[in-house]
Amino acid sequence: MKLERTKRVKKLAIWTWSWVATMAIATFGPEFIWDxxxxxxxxxxxxxxxxxILMILANRDLFNHFDELEKKIHLESMAxxxxxxxxxxxxFSILDQQDLIPFKADIGFLVMFIGITYLVSVFINTRRYK
Amino acid sequence: MKNQVRDLRTAKGMTQEDLAELIGVSRQTINAIEKEKFDPSLPTAFKMAKIFELPIEQIFQFV
Structure with a gap:
């Protein structure tokens, strides 16, 4: 079971890193590489x-390999x-529309916020069932 | 839900890791079940009943 888990985690890590790398290429490539x-x-x-898409599939594969408690923890965290x-x-969007924040409400802030809330939720939920 | 998982496991001389391996869940899940913080699914309860050679209602009691 542990070996299978490690295999899936590694697969997800590889797809996540390559997704980040291709995101960086797609973002900075037009300006710095191919004009x-x-x-x-x-x-x-x-x-x-x-x-x-392949990263999402690897994540789903890992999720389907979770046991019942892990699934509960991650589902609650996702909710x-x-x-x-x-x-x-x-x-955040309303604050931006009304010019109540001194910067642009970029999608990047939301992505970071989702990532942080998910990590914190998983951490708290895991401790709850210890 | 109350359960006798810890007593039955120790009576069989098994560790949480052993039981987890037999059932196909993580050790944390066995620990959470024993501490009655998490109620197992029906398949897990049936697997435990088979391992402990007892009917489910003797392992788990709804209170």
């Missing part, structure tokens, strides 16, 4: 999208993260 060439830019974005992302995300 805004439309075909290469589209190609880089599509490679990043395909990589992202909290999703709820907070919608509520806080829309609040």
């Amino acid at each position: 805004g060439h439309p075909f290469l830019t589209t190609f880089a974005i599509l490679v990043n999208l395909a990589n992202g 909290i993260s999703l709820g907070l992302a919608v509520v806080v995300g829309l609040t």
Whole structure:
């Protein structure tokens, strides 16, 4: 069971890192590597999208390998993260529309917020069942 | 839900890790079940009943 878990975690880690790498290439490549060439830019974005889909599949594979308690912990954490992302995300958007924050409400903030709330929720839920 | 998992496991001379391995769950799950913080699924309860050679209602009691 542990060996199978390690295999799946490694697979997810590989796809996550390659997704981050292709995201960096798609973001900075047009400016610093291929001088805004439309075909290469589209190609880089599509490679990043395909990589992202494979990362999601690897994550689903790992999730399906979780036992019942782990599934409960992660599902609760996902519910909290999703709820907070919608509520806080829309609040953030309204604050931006009304010019009440001194910076632009970028999607990156929301992605970071989801990641942090998910990690904190998993940590708290894991401790709850210890 | 109350249960006798810890007593039955120690009576069989098994560790949480041993029981977890036999059932196919993590050691943390066995620990959470023994501490009555988490109620197991029906398949897990049946597997425990088979391992301890007891009916489910003698291992788990709904209170």
